[in-house]
Structure formats: C-alpha cells, structure tokens
Amino acid sequence: MTNAELFEKAKKLMPGGVSSPVRAFKAVGGEPIIVSKAQGSRLWDVEGKEYIDFLMSWGPLILGHAHPRVVRAIEEQARRGLSYGITNEHEIKLAELVVDSMPSVQMVRFVSSGTEATMSAIRLARGYTGRKYIVKFDGCYHGHADSLLVSAGSGVATLGIPGTPGVPEEIASLTLVLPYNNPAALEEAFEKYGEQIACVIVEPVAGNMGVVLPREGFLERLRNLTLKYGALLIYDEVITNFRLSRGGAQAYFGIDPDITCMGKILGGGMPLGAYGGKREIMEKVAPEGPIYQAGTLSGNPFSMVAGIATLTQLFEENPYERLEKLTQRLTEGISRILSHKGIPHRINRIASMFTVFFTEEEVYDYETARRSDRELFGRFFRALLREGILIPPAQFEAWFLSTAHTEEDIDRALEKIERAVSSL
Numbered sequence: 001m002t003n004a005e006l007f008e009k010a011k012k013l014m015p016g017g018v019s020s021p022v023r024a025f026k027a028v029g030g031e032p033i034i035v036s037k038a039q040g041s042r043l044w045d046v047e048g049k050e051y052i053d054f055l056m057s058w059g060p061l062i063l064g065h066a067h068p069r070v071v072r073a074i075e076e077q078a079r080r081g082l083s084y085g086i087t088n089e090h091e092i093k094l095a096e097l098v099v100d101s102m103p104s105v106q107m108v109r110f111v112s113s114g115t116e117a118t119m120s121a122i123r124l125a126r127g128y129t130g131r132k133y134i135v136k137f138d139g140c141y142h143g144h145a146d147s148l149l150v151s152a153g154s155g156v157a158t159l160g161i162p163g164t165p166g167v168p169e170e171i172a173s174l175t176l177v178l179p180y181n182n183p184a185a186l187e188e189a190f191e192k193y194g195e196q197i198a199c200v201i202v203e204p205v206a207g208n209m210g211v212v213l214p215r216e217g218f219l220e221r222l223r224n225l226t227l228k229y230g231a232l233l234i235y236d237e238v239i240t241n242f243r244l245s246r247g248g249a250q251a252y253f254g255i256d257p258d259i260t261c262m263g264k265i266l267g268g269g270m271p272l273g274a275y276g277g278k279r280e281i282m283e284k285v286a287p288e289g290p291i292y293q294a295g296t297l298s299g300n301p302f303s304m305v306a307g308i309a310t311l312t313q314l315f316e317e318n319p320y321e322r323l324e325k326l327t328q329r330l331t332e333g334i335s336r337i338l339s340h341k342g343i344p345h346r347i348n349r350i351a352s353m354f355t356v357f358f359t360e361e362e363v364y365d366y367e368t369a370r371r372s373d374r375e376l377f378g379r380f381f382r383a384l385l386r387e388g389i390l391i392p393p394a395q396f397e398a399w400f401l402s403t404a405h406t407e408e409d410i411d412r413a414l415e416k417i418e419r420a421v422s423s424l
C-alpha cells in the first residue's frame, strides 16, 4: 500500500491518523509518510523511498537508528524476560551512569516518558515546598500534563490561561507563564508571588519553540532568584541530557538545578524518562517519603538495557566535538544556500541541535520565534521531503544529528537542500 492509502486507513482508526499530533504533518501541509524501517542516518517509507533523517525520532537517537550495540542489548534482554514488576539489576546500573554523569543528581526515579518525568517533578516540588504555584516559560514544552500545557498570556507575570480544552481554569491558574530570556519579568513575578512559588521549570536550552539559547545571565538570574525565595529550580533536560555534553546543559553552562527531568537519549529510543536531584529532595518520594508516584512498567528492562548501551557507547566514543563540527558544516551550508537565494533566515544552533527560522531578526523567545515565515517553512519542508530529506514537520522543533551521520551524508544532504531551495 502507498503512504496515502495507509494514511487514509489510519485516519479512520486513530484521531488524525497518528499517535502524536505533529506526525500528521498538519503544520506543513501535504501527505505524511508512513515509516517501514530505519538504519543509521537513513529512514525508508512504505513505498521504499529513502530519506536522510534529521528528525531522529525527535532527539533520542544520538547514535542513529538501530545502533548494533543497542539492538544487541535488546535482543539479549528479550530472551531473559520482557518485564518483571520487580527491581532488576539494569536499573541500578543505569541509575549509576546517570548519577555519575550529573553531580546535581544524587538519586533518580525512572518513569516511562518525559511527560511523566516533568509531571512527577512538579508534584515533588509542590510536596517538598508545600507551595502551589509553578512558573514556566512561554514556548517551553514539558510534556502534556495538565498544569504544564498552559501557554502564554500577554504581559509580564500573567496568570495562566488553559492552553487546551480539558484543562480546568483552576488548574491553569496555578501556572505562571513568563517570557523566556526576560530577567525583568522573572524578577517581577518573584516579587509578587515569590513566597508561593513551588518551582520554576525551564528548558535550559529551549528546543520546543525551535532551538532558543539562554541569553547571557538568564540561567544565573533564575538560579539566584529561586534560591532567594526558596523555590526549587527544575531543569527539563529531556532533550539536552547527553545531547549538549555528558552532563547535559547543567554541565555545559555550569549551573546546577535542584531537580532534573530526563528522557529521550536516556532511553536510546525505548520509552523512558527519569527525574532526579539532591538526596534530601528525592528522599521525599515514596516509598522513602510521602510523595506518591509509581509505574507498572517503570524501570522495565528493555528501556534500561537500551539506555545503558546508548550511554556506554556515547561515553566511550565521546563524539561531542565531532558532532558539533558536523552540525556546523550542515548549518553553514544551509545558510549559504538560503543566502544565495536571498531568503532571510536565522539558524539557532547549539551542539548537534538547531532550527532554521525564516526571519531576519534574532530569535530569543517565543514571540520572536513566531515571526518566522511558517508558510515558507511548510514549502521548504515539502521540497526537502520530495528530495529525500526528513526534518521535523513543524517550525518550532529541532533538527538533530547523530553519530551515524557522516560528512558524506551532510554533503549529500546539502546538494538535495540546494535543489529543494532552488525549486521554492
């Protein structure tokens, strides 16, 4: 069957034909592809068409698709049982790898997704501080838990409005939404609500309004204010853990949060999330403490062995410098191609993740990100797809490279991107 035939069938069976909204390609137009397999830097649809993949499953696959070491670990585990519901030795090994990589994380709790990690971290912060307000930033995504789906109101410290039907106002009103990279707004919110704020949750590098880097001093201000007012600082490192460096964004910038949320690369492509932090905070989690959180498949051996294999390979290879250079080669090439065609653009990049915005101005928060020409992005996406390049099917997302991408892949991709752009 073709992509179109299968998608028609899917739409009758699943809302939008998908298990997660952006996969329906609604933001970019055109028919979505249906995947049949992937290997290394390549992915194939059900019609046998090959793509160079820069989506990389939205970030987890820093070793590329189906890395032999990860596949072997999963195959070996399959013969030893799929799930036990009792602690297995792999959990302890992966916890050790996490704790050794991030000094701010002294204890860790495994869950099954990034959403569960942030949701549980918020509960922990509220339970630990006995306060109820949380602060998040406009354009940051922390999974789909009710209190984190709140989007922006305008102005400075706006009380949240529900970002989606189904989230009651009473819940949304406990989430304060602030503009990213704006220390003045932060200061104002703390002056007003300081004593009632349980935590601030932040992507230390935003990846979900497209890649947006923290401006000089923003993360420092955040750390100082949370300490001053006794609120916990939660880093949502679901994208950045093991992506920016072995120690994530906190090592990259040299600032420790109180709680860290993890996911994506941590599970190497298997469903996995985790939250961790200082011992005195994590000791409040059940059964050691009173704050409840549980999961039938939490710590399941597949996610554990995939995570261990991924991190072990990553630490042995230490590919961060090579990945950075490779990604730079790609972004410089894209910029050259777009400039040549006279298309205004901004590329925000850090390590091996980046976003191409179609705007002349600097992109430093959600408002400036929204100035990107999304109609043009849609045409850019579709032209790339036709040439056999898969990138995230939405403007406000990150492209990812993996260790499976070679210089030849990048040069080939640039040829295809050049052809695609000349057709715009």
Ligand SMILES: *Cc1c(COP(=O)(O)O)cnc(C)c1O
Binding pocket: 112, 113, 114, 115, 116, 118, 141, 142, 143, 144, 203, 207, 208, 236, 237, 238, 239, 263, 264, 273
């Ligand atoms: C992907 C993501 C999440 C949610 O993780 P899921 O595994 O999709 O639930 C949370 N926070 C950030 C920063 C993410 O990028």
